[in-house]
Amino acid sequence: MTSSNSEASTPRTPPAASPAADVFLSELLERRQRLLTEINTLEQRRNRLQEDIHRHFAGTCDELSHRVRGFQEYLVGALQELSDRAQDLELTPRKVMVQPSPLDQPTTTAPGQSTSAASPFLADEPLIEDMIRGFQDTPDFYGPPWRLRRHLDASHGALLSNWLFQQQGRGAQNSLGSRSRNVLLGAAAIAVLTELYGEDQLQTLVLASTPERLGQWRRGLQDSLGLTREDFGPGANGISLFERPDALIERADRLESQDGLPLILVDAAEQVIDIPILQFPLWLAFAADAHELSMDNLDSDPL
Template sequence: MTSGKSEAAIPRDPQGASPSAEVFLTELLERRQRLLAEIGTLEQRRDRLQEDIRRHFAGSCDELSRRVQGFQDYLVGALQELSDRAQTLELAPRKVMVQPSPLDRPAETVPDQATGAASPFLADQPLIEDMIRGFQDTPDFYAPPWRLRRHLEVGHGEVLTNWLLQQQGRGAQNSLGSRSRNVLLGAAAVAILTELYGDQLQTLVLASTPERLGQWRRGLQDSLGLTREDFGPNANGISLFERSDALIERADRLESRDRLPLILVDAAEQVVDIPILQFPLWLAFAADGRELAMEDLDGDPL
């Protein structure tokens, strides 16, 4: 028993400590040293920032003060200069010489500008009027081909005169009430233009159905004393078209060969393509609502 108690009272040797505890203690000491070093670095940065802020604020205030003082000096100088100029102004009223306005002068004679836009048929006006008067007399049923063989009413003659001399041979006219009357007026136009231009003239008729084109062909053939050989896509007289694009293409080819196309548009064509308007001779008949309604309801020709 005595020997057991003496063994328990003997203190342990510190050299017998665990190696892992020593390693842990060493790491703690190293981390402490690193933290102290970082704290010292941060304190130095803090001191530098405080010094920079102090210097910058003082410099900004000084710069702002100098700018305010400079602007104040500028205002004082500008006001002084303005005051000096005001004192040197001559306040005596000056005499004003009033010149007469050009509008007060007598109007000068201005040449008629409409002359430049005169109809190309004015030089042939006597011949045109004489032919139209002849159309209104007793018709010559045995006249040569391309001469009008039917009677033209006085009112229709006025329409034709207006189209040639006022509209310069290019424009729309109200329908005369029926397709046969429109065809007769177109035939009269063909007769006059054939007299003026001869074989250079080529007539192109636009109507969107074969029935309407048939009425145009028969009416022109009867009114001008023509034959079937004078009609057709390759004929030198009159060509009939159901589509405007084909007509326009044909008219372009004619102009490229120095021919003169005359375009006649049926009254049932409610829209005239813009390219048609570029040609020098075209006559479009415009039907009113009654004529169009009658054709749509009854299927009868205009």
């Protein structure tokens, strides 16, 4: 009985704190102190920034107002000076005598003289016309090479004459409806120009964008002019075939540098002609209409 009372009267001591809790508490206190220090520093920077903004803004406004006022004074003075000078000017109109230009005088043209540039083939017009008329007669199928061996219609002969004399050997003609007719007209042009300039100087360059079209041109020219395969190719002096215009232009430039004379024939399926081709003295391009291109008659027409 006595022992139980003594145990009840003895006070209990609280449990001691663990070392881990003490360390955690000290870290929290240190972080709190650092945050308070940073907050104090930021508040000081905020106060300084507010003071700087207030001071600079007030100074900038004053400076801008001074500049605007100075520009206004300068502008008013300049306008006043300009007005004073304008009043001193003599604004009485002066009479100007205009002499007529010699270019305004009508030019007199002698009878029979053409106002357009003379064709380089006019001197050989009788010979050319005689050859074109001969193409319309019965063809000589066993004639010498580079002579036309096929019959040329009178209307096609008129187109060739127009190309030589009116277009001076440089221009486009409407397609004759098929590649075979275009090739025949091109062969007639080759025959005429070969007679004028010779086989050694004249070289024909044909432009068509596909091997099939070039094949039709080669077979047609070979048949119409009595040529052989040796007359075609980049190394030949006769006819060269090209799928790309840049290669043709390079070849034509080389021929001219060697005192040669290129004749460029452009297939009707070529819808775009490179501008450098137009600089050469002899070129004939065939222009097909939309129906002819859409029906692809040029490729399907046999020679």
